[in-house]
Amino acid sequence: MNIQALLSQFGEKYLLALLTTYKLTASAFILALILGTVITIMRVSPVKPLRVVADFYVQIFRNIPGSALLIILVYALPYLNVILSYYAAVLIATTLIPAAFCSEYLMSGMNTIGTGQIEAARSLGMTFLQSIKNVVIPQAVRSSVLPMTNLLVATMLTSALASQVPLNPTDLTGIVSYINTHAVGGVTAFLISAILYCGTAVIIGQVGNQIDRKVRILR
Amino acid sequence: MAQEQNKTERSEQTPVIELRHVDKHYGSLHVLKDVNLSVQKGEVVVIIGPSGSGKSTLCRTINRMETIDAGEILIDGEHLPEEGKKLAQLRSEVGMVFQSFNLFAHKTILDNVTIGPREVLHTPKKEAQEEALRLLKRVGVDTQAHKVPAQLSGGQQQRVAIARTLAMHPKAILFDEPTSALDPEMIGEVLDVITELAKEGMTMVIVTHEMNFARRVADRIIFVDHGVILEENTPEAFFTQPKTQRARDFLNTLKGRDK
Ligand SMILES: Nc1ncnc2c1ncn2[C@@H]1O[C@H](COP(=O)(O)OP(=O)(O)O)[C@@H](O)[C@H]1O
Ligand SMILES: [Mg+2]
Numbered sequence: 035m036n037i038q039a040l041l042s043q044f045g046e047k048y049l050l051a052l053l054t055t056y057k058l059t060a061s062a063f064i065l066a067l068i069l070g071t072v073i074t075i076m077r078v079s080p081v082k083p084l085r086v087v088a089d090f091y092v093q094i095f096r097n098i099p100g101s102a103l104l105i106i107l108v109y110a111l112p113y114l115n116v117i118l119s120y121y122a123a124v125l126i127a128t129t130l131i132p133a134a135f136c137s138e139y140l141m142s143g144m145n146t147i148g149t150g151q152i153e154a155a156r157s158l159g160m161t162f163l164q165s166i167k168n169v170v171i172p173q174a175v176r177s178s179v180l181p182m183t184n185l186l187v188a189t190m191l192t193s194a195l196a197s198q199v200p201l202n203p204t205d206l207t208g209i210v211s212y213i214n215t216h217a218v219g220g221v222t223a224f225l226i227s228a229i230l231y232c233g234t235a236v237i238i239g240q241v242g243n244q245i246d247r248k249v250r251i252l253r
Numbered sequence: 254m255a256q257e258q259n260k261t262e263r264s265e266q267t268p269v270i271e272l273r274h275v276d277k278h279y280g281s282l283h284v285l286k287d288v289n290l291s292v293q294k295g296e297v298v299v300i301i302g303p304s305g306s307g308k309s310t311l312c313r314t315i316n317r318m319e320t321i322d323a324g325e326i327l328i329d330g331e332h333l334p335e336e337g338k339k340l341a342q343l344r345s346e347v348g349m350v351f352q353s354f355n356l357f358a359h360k361t362i363l364d365n366v367t368i369g370p371r372e373v374l375h376t377p378k379k380e381a382q383e384e385a386l387r388l389l390k391r392v393g394v395d396t397q398a399h400k401v402p403a404q405l406s407g408g409q410q411q412r413v414a415i416a417r418t419l420a421m422h423p424k425a426i427l428f429d430e431p432t433s434a435l436d437p438e439m440i441g442e443v444l445d446v447i448t449e450l451a452k453e454g455m456t457m458v459i460v461t462h463e464m465n466f467a468r469r470v471a472d473r474i475i476f477v478d479h480g481v482i483l484e485e486n487t488p489e490a491f492f493t494q495p496k497t498q499r500a501r502d503f504l505n506t507l508k509g510r511d512k
Contacts (some may be wrong), residue, residue, distance in 0.1 A: 150355035153318060154414075158369035158421060159345025161338060168372060173359045251359050252403035 037222055044213055044223075050203040052230055058193040058205060062128035063186050069129065070136025074174075075166055077141065088137070095134035100195050103127045108199060120199040128196075132189045139181035143174035176249045183242025187235045206230055267330040269294050269425050269456045270315055270347075275324035277310060277480075284310045285321070286480045292425065295454040299467040299488075302477035303503060308460040311477065312429045315458065316347045329424060345373045348418030348426035352433050354410040356402035356417070362389065363398040366417045374421070381420070388416040392446050408439030412446055425456035432463060444470075464507060468492050476500045 041048070076088035095103075107123040118126070147170060155165035175182075197208035204212055206227045213219035268291035277285040284307045292298050300308050313319040314326060317333050317340055326333040328347060334340040356365050366385035370376035376384075389395040392412035394405070402410055411431055418426055428447065432440040444466045451457065451470045461467055467474060467488065474491040476484040476499075483497050495501050 147358075148353070148355065150351060150353050151357055154349075154351065154355035154357070154417075156341070157316060157318065157344055157347075157349035158417070159341045159343075159373040160369075161341045164341075164372050168368060169357055173357075176359060252401050253358060 037226065040213070040217075040219055040222055040226060043217065044209070044219075047203070047209055047212070048206075048226060048230070051206045051209040051227075054196070054201070054203050055190065055193055055206040055230075056234075058125060058128060058196060059186070059190040062125055062132065062193060063189045065125075065129040066132035066136050066185070066189060067182075069133035070140060071171065073133060073137040074140040074144075075163075075171075077137065078144070078166075078170075080162060092134045092137050095130050096138065098131065100127055100131055100192050101198060103130065104195050104198055120201055121196075124193070124196045124199060124201070128189060128193045131192055132185055135185055135188065136182070139178045139185065140171075140174045142181075143176075143178035144170055146177050147173045173251060176251055179242060179246040179249060183238055183246075186238050186242075190231065190234065190238075268292055268327075269296075269329055270458065271325075271327040271330075272311075272315070273325040273327075275314060275321050275326065277314060277319065277321045284480045285314070288324070288480075288482055290475065290482065292456060292458060294456055296472045297451045297455075297457045297459065297470055298473050298475060299471035300458065300460045300475045300477055301462075301464075301467060301491075301503075306477045307480040308477055309429050310480075312349075312427050312458060312460050315427055316344045316349060318349070341373070345369070345421050346424050348421060348423035350411070350414050350418055350426060350428045350431050352430040354402070354407070354414045354434070356410055356413055358402055361399050361401055362394065362405070362413050365402070365413060366420050369417060369421050385416070385420060388419050389413070391419075392416045393442070406439060407435045408442045411435065411439075411443045415443075415446055415450075419450075425458065426450070428457065428459040428461070430460050430462065432461065462507070464492070464504075476503070478503070 073088045073091055076084040077092070079085060104123060104127045107118060107127055108120070111118060151169055151173075152165055155169045160168065193205060194207035196205035197211060201208060210219070210224045210227055213223040270290070270292040272288050272290045275285055275288040276283070288311060290298070300311065302308050310319055314321050317326075328343060334343055356362075357368065360368065363382065363385055366388060367378070367381040370381045370384070371378065386395055386398060389398055392415055394409050394412050394416070397405055397409060397413075402413070405413065431447065432443050435443065440463065444463060447457070447459070448466070448470050459467075459470070469488075471488045474484075474486050474488050475482055476486075476491065476495070476497070478499050484491065484495060484500050486496065491500065492504070495504060
């Protein structure tokens with residue numbers, strides 16, 4: 035089938051798939067930012083057990099393959115009487131892994147902040163959390179816009195894990211198998227998804243650059 | 254009336270800052286050796302000594318930026334809290350100005366000055382801003398209020414850092430070589446601000462290598478070498494007839510270097 039034929043037959047399904055991918059990506063990215071920030075605060079906190087746990091988290095989730103994590107969530111958790119919906123399992127897998135990378139980016143963003151500024155904050159009487167909130171996080175975030183842009187793209191690609199479980203509507207990768215079991219889409223079915231992924235990534239990159247230019251900290 | 258008198262009497266007796274038998278090590282390095290020092294309200298104490306003698310460390314133990322191994326530190330007669338909220342509270346009462354300014358790079362000059370009062374003292378925004386502008390005017394950088402630190406010269410940044418500290422209404426201010434990172438032509442403008450504070454009766458501990466300034470502003474000079482307070486003297490006596498040979502040698506090397 036050529037692109038036109040595919041689109042006229044499955045156009046609506048592609049649209050739904052794109053929306054599913056966007057929804058998964060956006061939710062997972064926001065959750066990953068929150069979790070990544072918490073992990074990062076733990077990693078720099080004065081409390082050693084928190085640091086150990088958070089470092090361990092990053093080591094694990096930076097290195098675990100997404101599909102392995104998904105298998106654990108879907109097939110192993112029920113043994114612990116935790117039964118997740120397929121959507122929830124995909125969302126969690128797509129959150130836990132990027133959260134580890136988010137923390138890595140924030141840590142390197144923090145390293146650009148001199149200890150002097152942190153000392154200045156503490157000398158004004160700010161508590162550890164106040165100095166994190168007012169000085170460390172805002173600067174770490176502003177200097178990690180570009181890595182975070184990449185993280186958003188990576189999160190979108192990780193959300194393709196959704197194709198490994200039955201979802202309705204399915205995501206941009208899942209739809210390729212769907213089409214190929216209902217018609218002969220061949221590589222063209224995949225091409226359409228690839229174009230949608232790439233187009234989105236390009237837009238994300240552009241927006242990221244714009245934001246970076248606006249918030250970049252003069253030094 | 255009687256109460257008033259009691260109060261002044263007490264504040265004359267109770268030093269704002271007091272160190273008793275303070276010892277500190279960095280690993281095997283004994284940086285502070287049995288340091289005793291007391292600073293009265295309104296007094297300006299200047300710490301002088303060779304590089305690596307422990308001046309910064311001494312300064313930084315006073316608001317517990319550095320912990321100590323033995324001895325006691327009292328602020329207004331109260332022991333320095335170990336950590337947590339109480340320590341934070343104490344730090345808000347003792348200002349600190351650093352060699353490298355350490356302004357918050359992502360905040361405007363105005364926000365650099367308001368952030369302390371807003372976050373720590375919970376001053377309403379408008380009030381904090383008005384006071385910040387007053388302070389910025391006082392140190393001569395009010396026209397730069399909406400720029401960010403990187404757009405200011407070093408001298409301007411250091412004056413902002415002083416305004417940021419003043420905004421907390423500290424009982425005392427610690428200066429650790431406030432002009433050592435500055436180009437020579439900017440040193441004067443910063444020292445002028447500090448001199449002005451001294452005239453207004455601010456209690457200050459100042460580490461500096463600017464000898465003329467030290468002589469002019471100090472009520473007392475402390476000479477430190479190898480972590481020991483070797484000499485405590487009036488500026489006149491210290492600069493004309495230092496009691497120790499080491500202080501004499503130190504002053505001579507400075508003279509040789511200056512001109
Ligand atoms: N964090 C640190 N860890 C180990 N040694 C340090 C540390 N800070 C300072 N020192 C050492 O302590 C001594 C005193 O340092 P410092 O107080 O900075 O001296 P000064 O300010 O008089 O130049 C120096 O020998 C210095 O190398
Ligand atoms: Mg020093």
